[in-house]
Every structure is written in structure tokens, then in C-alpha cells.
Amino acid sequence: MQVPTRDPRLRVMIAPGLSQAKPADVMRGEETQVAGALALMPKFDGVFCLPGTHSKWVHVSAGEAVSFQTFMTGEMFALLSQHSVLRHGMGGEGADEAAFTQGLTDAMDRPDRISARLFTLRAEGLLNGLTPDAARARLSGLLIGLELAAAKPYWLGQRIALIGAGALSTRYANALALQGQTAEILDATACTLAGLAAANGQIQKVTA
């Protein structure tokens, strides 16, 4: 989509997002990374996972996004760890791997009980001395586990690529490994640049 500019020598384009009718969903930005990942791996068939504030799972087949789903995992984590009653017992980096795995396993095994698990973090801080670091890691595990439980139709038995290097993607990869799934990790910047280059290539072709 072309954007008006004051300088006629400039031609600025905005890549459109994706929308899906059912279940209703929207994507604004991640589609460029997915297109870039496909440009880098043209034969990829499986799912991309883009962890973050609004995590996206995208099922790709024959070079096309077939379906996708958004999960508010990162935003829920920020709200609960910083703005809810749980903030009183949260802190540090939340890098306690054992606590993360416990939360993850709890949520994956019984996602229906998630609503009962959250306040327990507060109570365990008050009664059992649960450390702020462990509480934060357990909350992260619970919420990522809840996402993975709901996203199971996406990842089960599929080839999985996580877009986004860094600690969060490593957590997702480890969590998936516990479910017997291997995930490769792609660099987000490389995917974004490849996606923009691919979009630019298409524009040049169309307007040539």
C-alpha cells in the first residue's frame, strides 16, 4: 500500500497485515517475518511460532500461511507480574529453571486448573517462602504452558521454527522439547530483513 509523501522522489509503501475470518484473528508485522523466514527456507512446511507480547502461531504449507492464532501470553505475564496482587512476590530475572518447568508442567497437564494456580503463587510466597525469582519463573511457565496447551493443534507432530533469538525463544524451545518436539530457532532481524527484501522484490516486479 503506497503512502502519500511530500517529496515526489520518495515512494513509501506499507506492507499490509493478515486477517483471518474464523477464528477471527489479525497480524500486523509478524507476516513480514514469516515471509522472510519462507524466503530463507522456501521449502519450509510446518509452523512458525513468534513468541512475544501477542505470540503468534502460523501454519504454513506450500509457501502460504494456511491459518494462524494469537495468544496474549506476554501481555498476560506483564499484567500479572507487574500490576496484579502477584507483583508483591515477584522479582529478579525469573531464571529459576526448575520453577519454570514446574509451572509449565502444571499448566500443560491441567490447563483447566490455571485459574486455581495463579493465586497459589501469592500464597506460597506468604506461607512457604517461595522466592520472588521462583514465583516469576513459575508464572512464566504457567502462561507459556497454557499457550502450548491451546496451541497443540498447531505444533503436534509438525516441523516447528521459532522466530526470535534470545531467552524467550529458548524457553519455548525447551518447553517444546519436554513435549518431545524439536524446534529450530531463527533470528528475528534476519527474517524481518528478508521479508522486507522479498516484499520490495515483488513491488519491483509488479511496477517494472
Add this chain to the structure above:
Amino acid sequence: MQVPTRDPRLRVMIAPGLSQAKPADVMRGEETQVAGALALMPKFDGVFCLPGTHSKWVHVSAGEAVSFQTFMTGEMFALLSQHSVLRHGMGGEGADEAAFTQGLTDAMDRPDRISARLFTLRAEGLLNGLTPDAARARLSGLLIGLELAAAKPYWLGQRIALIGAGALSTRYANALALQGQTAEILDATACTLAGLAAANGQIQKVTA
């Protein structure tokens, strides 16, 4: 527990809360309402539900609280409806009963998919014209449904009394009715006063 006062003619007491070792949980205030409900209905055997910011379910038998569990339903609703991306499409009273029931049914049927349902509210607002009122009611239904799914071991086949008159308790009663459960509704103020009177009666007896 007696509190120090400057005027020796005053004797101020604070009623202690309840704590539970496993699963770790705490209660500060609701125990007085539960004691009051038991004072009003001494033969009550079943569960009390106290809906609110931190909803409590309390299993009572032979005049004693046997176990209880806290759910962060009200706080989650406030955070998601006012501070998350969902706030853009939320408004009104959320009194759309059909939307509430849809959210409730979705969450009760597939609580494991809750994480996938939330962002759908935002997307349906953008794509399908979901009204702010319906979005708010559906969110309420989703979160109360999630609580009821996790609290099922409490309410299934039990006598249920909701403490707290008003719209929220009516919603819980209607939600439980959809599960084939009848719940009576008790006035919160009456329970609080009866609970304080009962505590005072015990103090008078002990110190007489």
C-alpha cells in the same frame, strides 16, 4: 488478636484470617462472612462461593471450613478489560446475556483453550463488529467459566451458597444453573455482621 490502643477504655480486636498449607492459600476477611453465614445457617453443609476480585470457594462440613481455594477472576477481568489491548474494544455494562453465556460455555467446554479465546475478542471487534458491550460480557463469561471449570471439585453435586447479593452473584448463580446446579444467594452485609457478632460472642465467652 488484640490491638494496642491509647485509650484504655477501648478494647479493639482483629479477627485473624485463614491460611491453608496445601494447596497454599490465604483468606483475610472472607472468613468472617463464612462464619456469619454459618451462624445464620448452622446446619449448612456444602460450599460457599464469594465472588469478587479474588473469588473464594470454601468447602464447609460440620461447621468447619475444610478446604478453600482462591481464584483471581475479578482481578483478571479488571486487568484485561482496562489495561490490556482488549480495552480498545470494551465498554458499557457488559450486560449482553447471550455474549456472557457464549463466553461461559466456551470456557467450560474447553478451558484448555482459554489462551486462544482472549485475543479473538479483539480480532472480532476489528473484523466482525463485535460490540464493546458484547466483548465485555463475553470476557466476563470466559473468566467466570474458567473459574467454574477449575472449581468443579468444589461445586459438583454440592449444596452451594453464594455470599454477596448483586449482579455478580446473579451471574454466578445463572452460570451454575447452566451446569444443572442450584445456588442460593446470601446477603454479604448480613453475613459480615453475623460473623462479627459471632466473633464478639466468642470473645465475651473466653474473657468472661
